[in-house]
Amino acid sequence: MTTYDSKDSRNLILLTNCEIYTKDPTIAGCNNILIAGNKISDIFYAPPGKHTVPERCIEIDCFRNLVIPGINDAHIHLLSSAAVMNQHSMHSIHSKDYEMIAKTLTSIKTKHNQSEWIGAYGLDDRFFLDQNFDSQWLDKFALNKPAFISNETGHAIILNSKAMQMLNISQTDDSLLHGVIDVAGNGQLTGKFFDLNSAIFHKINAFTNQFNADNNLPKLFTQLHQKGITSVQDAGHNNKIDKLQRLSLITDVNAIRIGLMIGCNIQNINDLASIHQEIDTNMVKFIGLKIMLSEATGDYLPAKSELEYLVELSNSKNFRVAVHAVEEQAIDMTLDAFSSAHKFYPDIINRIEHCSEYTHSVIEKSKTIPFYSVTQPGFILHRGDYYIEAHPKDKHNDLYPLRTMQETSHVLAFSSDSPVIPPDPWDGFISAQSRNTLRGNRLGTSNERLAFDEIVDCYTTNGAIVEGSQDIKGTLAVGFLADLAILDASCIGSSNPTLLTILNGNIVWDSEALVLTLH
Numbered sequence: 001m002t003t004y005d006s007k008d009s010r011n012l013i014l015l016t017n018c019e020i021y022t023k024d025p026t027i028a029g030c031n032n033i034l035i036a037g038n039k040i041s042d043i044f045y046a047p048p049g050k051h052t053v054p055e056r057c058i059e060i061d062c063f064r065n066l067v068i069p070g071i072n073d074a075h076i077h078l079l080s081s082a083a084v085m086n087q088h089s090m091h092s093i094h095s096k097d098y099e100m101i102a103k104t105l106t107s108i109k110t111k112h113n114q115s116e117w118i119g120a121y122g123l124d125d126r127f128f129l130d131q132n133f134d135s136q137w138l139d140k141f142a143l144n145k146p147a148f149i150s151n152e153t154g155h156a157i158i159l160n161s162k163a164m165q166m167l168n169i170s171q172t173d174d175s176l177l178h179g180v181i182d183v184a185g186n187g188q189l190t191g192k193f194f195d196l197n198s199a200i201f202h203k204i205n206a207f208t209n210q211f212n213a214d215n216n217l218p219k220l221f222t223q224l225h226q227k228g229i230t231s232v233q234d235a236g237h238n239n240k241i242d243k244l245q246r247l248s249l250i251t252d253v254n255a256i257r258i259g260l261m262i263g264c265n266i267q268n269i270n271d272l273a274s275i276h277q278e279i280d281t282n283m284v285k286f287i288g289l290k291i292m293l294s295e296a297t298g299d300y301l302p303a304k305s306e307l308e309y310l311v312e313l314s315n316s317k318n319f320r321v322a323v324h325a326v327e328e329q330a331i332d333m334t335l336d337a338f339s340s341a342h343k344f345y346p347d348i349i350n351r352i353e354h355c356s357e358y359t360h361s362v363i364e365k366s367k368t369i370p371f372y373s374v375t376q377p378g379f380i381l382h383r384g385d386y387y388i389e390a391h392p393k394d395k396h397n398d399l400y401p402l403r404t405m406q407e408t409s410h411v412l413a414f415s416s417d418s419p420v421i422p423p424d425p426w427d428g429f430i431s432a433q434s435r436n437t438l439r440g441n442r443l444g445t446s447n448e449r450l451a452f453d454e455i456v457d458c459y460t461t462n463g464a465i466v467e468g469s470q471d472i473k474g475t476l477a478v479g480f481l482a483d484l485a486i487l488d489a490s491c492i493g494s495s496n497p498t499l500l501t502i503l504n505g506n507i508v509w510d511s512e513a514l515v516l517t518l519h
């Protein structure tokens with residue numbers, strides 16, 4: 001690593017010999033980028049070896065590797081992603097493969113006998129619908145230690161008997177009113193809980209520090225830097241206004257840029273309208289209001305009229321709304337709500353998160369109203385086999401048709417939705433380029449694949465647009481923030497191509513593959 005003093009804002013970095021990712025013809029032939037402080041101060045051409053390096057400047061010879069704007073993961077759950085870092089992934093276990101769960105639990109137990117709890121996440125949703133999957137089944141493999149497993153989307157969790165006993169869980173528990181406690185025919189709790197994960201984690205965190213998100217955040221930030229990520233957008237629909245300050249306190253200039261969404265309700269809209277001018281900090285910024293539109297109880301909540309009201313009220317205060325909408329009907333409702341708000345507030349473009357079932361009727365409606373789509377190409381790789389099993393073949397073309405989404409939404413931006421899948425944009429590249437799944441199937445037609453440049457845009461420039469930061473980042477240009485990644489593009493598809501990452505003018509990840517010289 002370099003002996004770069006990150007506190008010295010006057011520090012200079014000169015990238016030489018680089019291939020610059022740009023659409024600007026005046027920059028296209030350039031091969032040098034000069035960074036001063038936290039901004040890009042010059043982009044120019046010099047014949048190789050003929051550039052002059054300022055004093056006290058770190059020169060990075062890029063060996064003709066590609067320099068792109070720092071990657072922006074436009075939809076992530078930061079604290080949950082940090083919390084699962086001490087849990088075991090069960091993503092790769094196929095539905096019905098109970099033997100594999102048993103094997104995994106047994107190996108966790110032997111490997112981690114020092115820790116009190118056994119925690120796992122990412123298990124196929126379908127296990128949670130099976131009556132035989134209950135706390136007593138779990139007890140067979142984790143009897144003396146408290147254990148939990150949450151599902152892929154983080155909406156369901158199962159506890160073993162020991163955990164239920166330690167957490168003192170009963171049907172009359174006041175803190176568990178807002179979700180579903182599963183009860184068997186004999187009146188006994190099955191150990192399964194739906195839409196209660198955060199309430200249960202709250203209880204677990206009172207017992208143990210093992211899954212405390214704050215402790216893991218620095219490790220998570222390093223992982224993101226290693227992948228070339230310099231910005232994320234936190235999409236928690238329960239985020240409160242005080243989270244802005246909390247995140248500001250635990251991030252520093254080398255951490256990550258965070259665009260924070262805040263839960264969309266009347267109280268938050270009004271509170272934000274009076275204070276939002278003052279709440280942004282250097283690295284943490286309020287970017288919009290989040291609505292979770294889901295069908296947990298059979299009807300969509302919020303109902304259509306409330307959804308329309310919330311979108312309009314938010315837009316009237318000049319705030320963008322981001323609606324979680326996965327199914328065709330949810331997307332349809334959302335587009336209607338956007339459409340009515342748009343008549344009064346045409347300057348605001350709202351966003352749809354996931355936008356998964358992009359059917360013919362969605363496509364037709366999408367042409368009538370501008371909106372941003374923020375989706376997850378990596379779901380094709382990680383969850384594609386599940387989609388192929390769970391949906392009839394004639395529906396496969398409707399799932400994440402990336403090219404159609406790009407053509408019919410105002411802007412398409414990419415993200416991971418971590419911890420649902422790992423926060424790895426390079427998985428997203430593979431998915432978007434090939435539409436291949438982990439088991440080698442292909443989801444939908446190859447017409448919906450995107451080219452390399454289009455994918456880079458979805459992860460950089462477009463990510464900045466959907467959060468409203470396109471004037472300061474997301475593009476390599478003079479005066480823009482010095483957030484960038486140097487890539488060995490030939491590695492994409494086989495390994496992480498990130499050679500070096502610069503965030504806010506500081507080197508935050510260095511693979512040591514490039515030569516750095518201090519002048």
Ligand SMILES: [Zn+2]
Pocket residue numbers: 075076077235417
């Ligand atoms: Zn999400």
